[in-house]
Amino acid sequence: MEATKAQETIDARGMPCPGPLMSLIGAIRQAEVGAVIEVLSTDEGSLSDIPAWVSKAKQEMVEVADDDGFTRFVVRKAR
C-alpha cells in the first residue's frame, strides 16, 4: 500500500508529552482545509493523545503507523 503523501512533516521525535500533540494542533490551525500533515513521535502519550484530539476536534486520522522506533501519525484537516 502506498503511504499517503503528507504536505507537511513535523518531526517531534524526542519531544516529551504533550509536545507532539501541541505541534500538530499548531500546524492544523495554520493549514488549509484538506491539508495532510504528518507527525513523527517517540512519545508514548502521543499514541492515545493524538487520536483522542483528532476525534474530538473532528479532524481525520488518515494513518497511524509504527516506523523504526517511532510512530507516524498522518492527519487530514477536515474542517
Next chain:
Amino acid sequence: MTETLSLVLFSGTDDKLTAAATMATGAAAMGTRVKVFLQFWALDAFRSDRIDKDHGVAHEAGPEGAAALRRMAEKGGPHWGELLRQAKDIGEVEIEACAHSMEMLEIGRDDLDPLVSDVIGIAAFMAGVDGPVVFI
C-alpha cells in the same frame, strides 16, 4: 465531560507547576475550559522577573527528581510558562491571582507576568466553579 476544570495552584516549584501546566494544556486541547487560581508560592513564581528562573522541585523529588526534570528540559520539554501560553493560545484558559496572596507577598499587578489576566477574591473564583477543583 465537565465544562470547566478549575486548578488552584499553591506550590511554586517547577515540577508541580509543570504538572499543572500539562493538565491545563491537555484540557484546553480537548475543548475543556480552564480556570487557574494562583495562591501563595505559585503566585510568587508568576512574577515577571522570576517566571523563567529556577524554582526548584518539591522535597519528595530529591536530587534524582531534580535531575530528571533537567533532562526533560534538555530534551526540549517546554517550560511551564510556555505550556500555559500554548494552552491559552488553543483554548479558553484564564489565569487569575488570589487577592489575599497578592497582599501577603506584597505583589502588585504590574509585577505579574502577562499570563495572569486579573486579581480576584476567593468567592469570585468559587462562583465560577462548575466542575472539579484540583489543588496542586
